[in-house]
Amino acid sequence: MTQPVEKILVAFKSVPDPYEAAAPGDSGSTAKSVINPFDEIAIEEALRIRERGETSEIVGVTIGPSSIDEQVRAAMAMGVDRAIRIDDARLLDPYAVARILRGVIEKEAPQLVLMGKQAVDDDSNQVGQMLAGLLGWPQATFVSKIELLDNRTRARCTRETDAGLEVIDVNLPAIITADLRLNEPRYVSLPGLIKARKKPIDVQTCQQLGVIVEPLTRLSSTARPARRSAGTRVESVAELVIKLKEEAKVL
Amino acid sequence: MTKTNTLILIEHDRQQVKRPSLHAVTAAQQLGGDYSLLLLGSAVGEMAKSLLGYGAASLLVADHAELAEPLADRYALVIADAFQKCGATTLLGTSSTFSKDILPRAAALLDAPMLTDVMTIEGNGNSFTRPINAGSMIATVQLGSERRVLSIRASAFAAPTGNTAVSPIEQLAVDAALLPNGMQFVSREERISDRPDLTEARVVVGGGRPLKDKETFDRLVGGLADALGGAIGATRAAVDTGLAPNDYQIGQTGKVIAPDLYIALGISGAIQHLAGIKDSRVIIAINKDPDAPIFQMATYALVGDVHQVVPELIEALRDRE
Amino acid sequence: MDFSWSDQQRELLDAVSRFGREQLTYEVIENDRNAVFNHDAWKKCGEFGIQGLLVPTEYGGLGQDPLTTVAALERLGYACKDNGLLFSINAHMWTAVIPLVFNGTEAQKRKFLPGLCDGTLIGGNAMSEPNSGSDAFALATTATRAGDKYILNGSKIFCTNGPIADMLVVFANVDKSRGQDGITAFLVEKGAPGFDPSHKIEKMGVRTSPMAEVFFENCEVPAENLLGKEGGGAFLFTRSMTWERGCILASAVGSMQRLLEKCIRYANERKQGGQSIGKYQLVASKIVDMKLRVESARHILYHYGWVAGHRKAVYLEAAMTKLHLADAWVKCAEDAIQIHGGYGYMTEYEVERELRDAIGAKLYSGTSEIQRNIIASLIGL
Structure with missing residues (x-):
């Protein structure tokens, strides 16, 4: 008789909707927020593991002020059983986030932690790895397939690397970060939304967790990158080849 | 061990050094001070020889059968250990799935913050720019910590020019008994192609x-x-x-x-x-x-x-x- | 009467808007031309929860009140241009789901409702006959008890969802001598012996919603598929029709809002005689009337929804809602064509389809004349 993984913890971040914020001329500040798409993939994977009967509880965790509760409820509407929001409105860096998450994990003691490989606002791609380092746990990053093995004591993970695919086994507990092709997240349904109303959001503070962190990076400004200007229109292949030879000198 | 300011993690494909990972040398030169290169792997002696002409204070080599595969838990530990031994303050690498897997973990072991995809180094090496929001914005960031980890974008830093000076090789002792073993390599599926590597091609x-x-x-x-x-x-x-x-x-x-x-x-x-x-x-x-x-x-x-x-x-x- | 949304209503309605925007904005022109039903969109709506909005949660629904339900359907109609899909969903909800919710046995509810809610089953009803339309209870289809079965004979016309339905609520008379009191409802399932729903009917509008003429030739229906009691069909049908009248054009209010916005955009962009056509008073006046029509349609719809959630007899409100919304929708679509000029008459601009889709609203679930009759009798004429 195999034992299910008792608890999966999924960490997720609220980010400005990348498809709205990316529109030209949009400052990004007015865009509505969504669950970071890679974290949504991580949540979906946890749900699928539960649907295969391989875990009994999925706990979501996020960090931010009460204004992100809409994303917390969205995670629960997807199917996360309960959620913890660490109430902290500061602009945190990945290392601070990792240290706060370590505090949550030490309290919750999950056997598996899932999260996206990166947040699409900050694009750092660090938290999962830092967390694994802090906890001394195995890690699998850029993961496109997860299989639980050996009575759920190990996870076989396919990783998408620059050179192709790599398969590694990690002993549990472990941190796994989701890449784009791990799965396609489900659409949040109205029944899910209504069920989520009954699920509790457990709001905690860093003080309650006993985690004192100060961000070590400081964002001093953001600016739009210099834009490449549109070049020349060419009418034919022949003209293009001439330009490449004589003007651009790339041939 | 030779003291240094910046330790550069070199990436390779078990046959040869990945050219973009050398662009970090240019970034190290911009940061100022000495820099050393760090090569991890198994039977990498030949490869090490190709790294001696880049003006590094030393080339640290951790060569051990247990390091044949770049498993993050082992690599991060060896890297953090080397970093501390050579007294460096900056750990540097070029952004890739290899460095993004390993450097943040090493940063946590070093209790240091990290910046990913650094594009420019400004203000005496204390201020950095990096793309955010899928490159639609550029952030300027300062680090409030003496120790720091950076991964740079190869495309934003030139390839280093070769140097006739020969960097000394220093072997790092690896104690297999101390290496974590919670991660195991299973297999790899890489395309064999005659075409150049996407990130290196002209x-x-x-x-x-x-x-x-x-x-x-x-x-x-x-x-x-x-x-x-x-x-x-x-x-x-x-x-x-x-x-x-x-x-x-x-x-x-x-x-x-x-x-x-x-x-x-x-x-x-x-x-x-x-x-x-x-x-x-x-x-x-x-x-x-x-x-x-x-x-x-x-x-x-x-x-x-x-x-x-x-x-x-x-x-x-x-x-x- | 209070139409201010609670946080929970707002959350649900926003989710419906987003769902429509993200999942239901497919191209309709080809499907309309070829009379193709979008099964994938049906399934998505089911999985999302649309078909189950009113159904109690223990049968796989959402247990929402009528006001929330019509407001949700309005938002769906705003986002989704496929009026045929919405028509099929409405037929399914008001003529199959509602009778089951109110008159089904526990076993029938358990068997059908979860599938009818989540999009795996498609339902509808079969009432109108070639010789009984507005005079619905004069139907000629018969049902005869034979042991543990009923044997149905007759034919039905204008059966929405007929060709794609997994089950239909079919009305037949068990004893013609009893007249209206012999009318009885049955749940006829796809594949029942002697049941033939395959004869598709071509029509002017809502072409993406399949319709059939349905034949029963010694069609065998197990006795456990009797819906309600023998002779209870007329009351059951009236209840189903009352719900339908009140709710079926909720999505049309969304369509009207979409048309209004389309007209405003066009009137601002289109320049004639050196200025945008919206600056001409004849055009502006038409659009202002359209705005008034949309707003009054929305208010009468919400009023119906509110009343339906607070008292039992809503015949008057349902008939008024149906009558007013049908007229408003047709007029909006007609004016939208006029504002778009020749372009409005062209398929590509997707305004002419709206008029073809709208016109049926004056005919189904009781013609506008029937609604006027009902209203007249209920206000003492």
Whole structure:
């Protein structure tokens, strides 16, 4: 008789909707927020593991002020059983986030932690790895397939690397970060939304967790990158080849 | 062990050093002070010899059978250990799936913050710029910590010029008994290709979803790449529909490239893709839709159907020889 | 009466808007031309929860009140241009789901409702006959008890969802001598012996919603598929029709809002005689009337929804809602064509389809004349 993984913890971040914020001329500040798409993939994977009967509880965790509760409820509407929001409105860096998450994990003691490989606002791609380092746990990053093995004591993970695919086994507990092709997240349904109303959001503070962190990076400004200007229109292949030879000198 | 300011993690494919990982040398020179190179692996003696001419204070080599595969838990531990022993304050690498896997873990072991995808170093090496929001914004960031970990974008820093000076090699002792063993390598599936590596190629040809099927993709994108001795790339949409393997993906969640020439075939120009190609010197876009956003940043724009234009272009390039 | 949304209503309605925007904005022109039903969109709506909005949660629904339900359907109609899909969903909800919710046995509810809610089953009803339309209870289809079965004979016309339905609520008379009191409802399942729903009917509008003429030739229906009691069909039908009248054009209010916005955009963009056509008073006046029509349609719809959630007899409100919304929708679509000029008459501009889709609203679930009759009798004429 195999034992299910008792608890999966999924960490997720609220980010400005990348498809709205990316529109030209949009400052990004007015865009509505969504669950970071890679974290949504991580949540979906946890749900699928539960649907295969391989875990009994999925706990979501996020960090931010009460204004992100809409994303917390969205995670629960997807199917996360309960959620913890660490109430902290500061602009945190990945290392601070990792240290706060370590505090949550030490309290919750999950056997598996899932999260996206990166947040699409900050694009750092660090938290999962830092967390694994802090906890001394195995890690699998850029993961496109997860299989639980050996009575759920190990996870076989396919990783998408620059050179192709790599398969590694990690002993549990472990941190796994989701890449784009791990799965396609489900659409949040109205029944899910209504069920989520009954699920509790457990709001905690860093003080309650006993985690004192100060961000070590400081964002001093953001600016739009210099834009490449549109070049020349060419009418034919022949003209293009001439330009490449004589003007651009790339041939 | 030779003391140094910056420790540079070198990436290799077990045969040879990945050229982009050497661009970190240029970044280290901009930071100022001494820098050392760090090479991890199994039986990497020959490779080490190729790294002696880059002006490093020393080349640290951790050569052990237990380091044959780049498992993050072991590598991060060895790297953090080397960092402390050589008294460095900056750990540096070039952004790739290898460094992004390992450096943040090492940063946590060193109790240091990290910046990913650094593009420029400013203000006496204390201020950095890096892209955020899929490259649609550039952030300027300062670090409030003496120790720090940086991964740089290869496309934003020049390749280092070779140096006649010979850096001394220092072997790092690896105690296998102390290495963590919670991660095990199982297998690897890498494409063997005669074409150059996507991130190192001088010419890259990228294809989008209008290429319809894999056969057409290979014939047009592959054909043009071969005619120019270039590498192949693809959009996320092309990868998602199975036209190309995932490691061909260029863009925010794929690879960032900066070739001399990028040719975009049937690519409309989603911001996530543009973020990955904007440092290319010359961009050619061929697309049926005259309003495709990619034309906004193309050096040369040709409005036309790729199925018709590309065979013509391949033909014209053949004729030139 | 309070139409201010609670946080929970707002959350649900926003989710419906987003769902429509993200999942239901497919192209309709080809499907309309070829009369193709979008099964995938049906399934998505089911999985999302649309078909189950009113159904109690223990049977796989959402247990929402009528006001929330019509407001949700309005938002769906705003986002989704496929009026045929929405018509099929409405037929399914009001003529199959509602009778089951109110008159089904526990076993029938358990068997059908979860599938009818989540999009795996498609339902509808079969009432109108070639010789009984507005005079619905004069139907000629018969049902005869034979042991543990009923044997149905007759034919039905204008059966929405007929060709694609997994089950239909079929009305037949068990004893003609009893007249209206012999009318009885049966749940006829796809594949029942002697049941033939395959004869598709071509029509002017809502072409993406399949319709059939349905034949029963010694059609065998198990006795456990009797819905309600023998002779209870007329009351059951009236209840189903009352719900339908009140709710079926909720999505049309969304369509009208979409048309209004389309007209405003066009009137601002289109320049004639050196200025945008919206600056001409004749055009502006038409659009202002359209705005008034949309707002009054929305208010009468919400009023119906509110009343339906607070008292039992809503015949008057339902008939008024149906009558007013049908007229408003047709007029909006007609004016939208006029504002778009020749372009409005062209398929590509997707305004002419709206008029073709709208016109049926004056005919189904009781013609506008029937609604007027009902209203007249209920206000003492």
